[in-house]
Amino acid sequence: MPDLRRDPIVGRWVIISTERNGRPHEFVHLQPARPISTALCPFCPGQERLTPKEIMAYRPQPAEPNAPNWTIRVVPNKFPALHVEGDMGREGVGLYDRMNGVGAHEVIIETPGHTEGLADMPAKKIEDVLWAYRDRIIDLKKDLRLRYILIFKNHGAAAGATLEHSHSQLIALPIVPTSVINEIEGCRAHYEQKERCMYCDILRQDLSDGGRIVAENPEFVCVTPFAPRFPFEMWILPKRHAGYFEESQKTQFEFLAPILSDCLRRMDKVLARPAYNFILHSSPLHERTGDFYHWHLEIIPKLTQVAGFEWGTGFYINPVSPEESAKYLRDAEL
Amino acid sequence: MPDLRRDPIVGRWVIISTERNGRPHEFVHLQPARPISTALCPFCPGQERLTPKEIMAYRPQPAEPNAPNWTIRVVPNKFPALHVEGDMGREGVGLYDRMNGVGAHEVIIETPGHTEGLADMPAKKIEDVLWAYRDRIIDLKKDLRLRYILIFKNHGAAAGATLEHSHSQLIALPIVPTSVINEIEGCRAHYEQKERCMYCDILRQDLSDGGRIVAENPEFVCVTPFAPRFPFEMWILPKRHAGYFEESQKTQFEFLAPILSDCLRRMDKVLARPAYNFILHSSPLHERTGDFYHWHLEIIPKLTQVAGFEWGTGFYINPVSPEESAKYLRDAEL
Numbered sequence: 151m152p153d154l155r156r157d158p159i160v161g162r163w164v165i166i167s168t169e170r171n172g173r174p175h176e177f178v179h180l181q182p183a184r185p186i187s188t189a190l191c192p193f194c195p196g197q198e199r200l201t202p203k204e205i206m207a208y209r210p211q212p213a214e215p216n217a218p219n220w221t222i223r224v225v226p227n228k229f230p231a232l233h234v235e236g237d238m239g240r241e242g243v244g245l246y247d248r249m250n251g252v253g254a255h256e257v258i259i260e261t262p263g264h265t266e267g268l269a270d271m272p273a274k275k276i277e278d279v280l281w282a283y284r285d286r287i288i289d290l291k292k293d294l295r296l297r298y299i300l301i302f303k304n305h306g307a308a309a310g311a312t313l314e315h316s317h318s319q320l321i322a323l324p325i326v327p328t329s330v331i332n333e334i335e336g337c338r339a340h341y342e343q344k345e346r347c348m349y350c351d352i353l354r355q356d357l358s359d360g361g362r363i364v365a366e367n368p369e370f371v372c373v374t375p376f377a378p379r380f381p382f383e384m385w386i387l388p389k390r391h392a393g394y395f396e397e398s399q400k401t402q403f404e405f406l407a408p409i410l411s412d413c414l415r416r417m418d419k420v421l422a423r424p425a426y427n428f429i430l431h432s433s434p435l436h437e438r439t440g441d442f443y444h445w446h447l448e449i450i451p452k453l454t455q456v457a458g459f460e461w462g463t464g465f466y467i468n469p470v471s472p473e474e475s476a477k478y479l480r481d482a483e484l
Numbered sequence: 485m486p487d488l489r490r491d492p493i494v495g496r497w498v499i500i501s502t503e504r505n506g507r508p509h510e511f512v513h514l515q516p517a518r519p520i521s522t523a524l525c526p527f528c529p530g531q532e533r534l535t536p537k538e539i540m541a542y543r544p545q546p547a548e549p550n551a552p553n554w555t556i557r558v559v560p561n562k563f564p565a566l567h568v569e570g571d572m573g574r575e576g577v578g579l580y581d582r583m584n585g586v587g588a589h590e591v592i593i594e595t596p597g598h599t600e601g602l603a604d605m606p607a608k609k610i611e612d613v614l615w616a617y618r619d620r621i622i623d624l625k626k627d628l629r630l631r632y633i634l635i636f637k638n639h640g641a642a643a644g645a646t647l648e649h650s651h652s653q654l655i656a657l658p659i660v661p662t663s664v665i666n667e668i669e670g671c672r673a674h675y676e677q678k679e680r681c682m683y684c685d686i687l688r689q690d691l692s693d694g695g696r697i698v699a700e701n702p703e704f705v706c707v708t709p710f711a712p713r714f715p716f717e718m719w720i721l722p723k724r725h726a727g728y729f730e731e732s733q734k735t736q737f738e739f740l741a742p743i744l745s746d747c748l749r750r751m752d753k754v755l756a757r758p759a760y761n762f763i764l765h766s767s768p769l770h771e772r773t774g775d776f777y778h779w780h781l782e783i784i785p786k787l788t789q790v791a792g793f794e795w796g797t798g799f800y801i802n803p804v805s806p807e808e809s810a811k812y813l814r815d816a817e818l
Binding site for chain 1: 487488489492494495496497500515559565566577579580581583584585586588634646657658659662663665666682685686689693710711721776797801
């Protein structure tokens with residue numbers, strides 16, 4: 151009998167329908183991550199002139215901007231979805247609302263190595279990527295027109311990457327997206343009723359239960375959520391309550407980097423290096439939601455085709471239970 | 485400057501970012517609809533034994549069930565996401581909620597012709613498909629465990645179809661999916677404030693404005709929505725307020741079939757027969773939302789890759805404005 155499960159935060163129901171389900175290898179290579187282009191890569195050292203002028207870079211030795219010899223480099227997206235300049239132009243058009251696409255769209259080039267993926271890097275290098283995320287959020291937070299910053303990674307063509315050189319993206323928005331509002335409102339309702347953070351309650355239950363734990367260390371835990379939209383979906387959460395990713399302390403990044411590395415390598419092992427997305431979920435910039443909202447990182451391997459049913463309802467059919475996903479991931483030999 | 489637009493019903497913002505945009509042919513064949521299998525087709529006449537036993541069929545002459553000589557045939561999905569038998573088994577698991585996957589999952593085989601798509605059929609045949617939808621909803625509505633019925637079509641492999649023989653699907657759910665709740669709540673708030681249906685207001689404004697109209701006839705209109713998630717997304721709505729698809733009168737289906745045919749053919753012409761989904765949005769079965777919710781059909785050609793950003797936020801980047809999509813579709817020579 152399929153299982154219907156409700157996400158306790160946003161109230162979204164999913165069908166866990168494992169009857170068509172086989173072992174992980176049956177999900178493998180629906181659309182594998184693979185080289186997209188062998189053309190001259192704009193993210194490689196020596197090709198800096200092919201990107202817009204850099205916003206920030208980490209270099210072991212001081213050097214001119216846009217010179218090689220960087221370890222991480224942040225540049226504006228060449229085809230930005232939003233523009234930094236301009237006024238908001240908020241207006242109503244009859245019953246509709248619109249505004250200008252003011253915001254920022256940046257690319258975080260994670261490594262000078264063209265073929266080095268995040269899962270291949272030593273944890274210390276991943277820690278620097280996390281610092282780059284933090285530094286960009288703190289800088290953009292000064293712009294009071296911006297209300298939300300989304301950091302995400304598309305890895306592999308099937309997950310939407312158009313360049314294979316490992317990179318993440320940042321989009322800063324003048325509005326808070328509805329699904330973030332839904333998560334926050336779910337947490338707010340729980341907090342108002344119980345004076346506790348919903349994600350903290352989830353962590354307590356899941357750590358005690360154990361069946362959906364993928365990995366943990368003193369500061370972080372990786373779980374498969376109770377009502378996952380996708381097979382092998384994973385969430386990494388700080389164990390201690392924290393609303394804002396960018397307020398993390400140095401020691402926290404020292405624990406986040408290895409667990410992220412560990413989880414990506416488990417996923418690569420079980421699913422044979424799938425395309426994937428990850429998305430950082432953190433509090434809106436200027437709203438005091440930090441008491442009841444708990445930042446986390448969602449990792450979604452791109453294995454299934456999302457069809458009309460999902461678009462029509464936001465109601466997902468997932469062929470693998472999170473307990474089974476977690477077991478495969480936990481048992482992977484690294 | 486990209487345009488940020490808000491859907492007036494669910495409050496979802498989208499970016500209309502046309503700077504990377506070219507003409508429609510540039511969207512063509514990202515993943516074309518194509519034959520999936522030449523193996524023995526379970527939906528062809530004479531192969532009736534390859535499906536579960538039929539639930540209903542239209543036949544010009546009376547005949548035994550599961551015999552050939554049908555024009556439309558409805559069968560249970562061979563790999564159902566939900567099962568009709570069983571009790572609900574609603575339970576809490578600590579802070580989580582779950583229930584058994586009780587419901588129905590049916591396939592509406594729209595034609596005996598293996599290669600005939602919905603867009604190839606005469607309007608009269610499409611009308612019969614609409615009657616089949618209606619008949620199944622009315623039958624399933626008697627089961628008081630069911631709270632929502634979703635009818636949708638995946639056409640082409642890229643849109644999630646696993647068999648190429650033209651068919652739609654029906655999923656009857658014991659819950660109302662969250663995105664339907666979001667639409668209904670948006671409409672309820674508008675109605676409480678103004679005593680008017682939000683979609684009726686949209687129709688009035690769009691018909692007067694004209695820029696997003698694709699096609700219309702005395703009973704229906706097809707528009708591109710103001711804040712579309714996807715390029716060339718279309719909504720077909722009854723002009724007169726109606727909350728329940730299944731309460732449509734005969735004359736309404738006589739007008740719905742030709743406008744659906746017309747819009748699919750316009751889409752095929754402009755986008756060179758893309759894969760697509762359509763999803764019927766109608767009121768929940770046993771809640772009196774019909775005063776303020778307005779049923780409609782959403783058509784989504786499958787042209788773009790949905791990446792991490794969209795999953796993370798429910799916030800879409802659309803490279804084509806709905807005014808431009810509507811103009812291309814309106815101007816298509818059929």
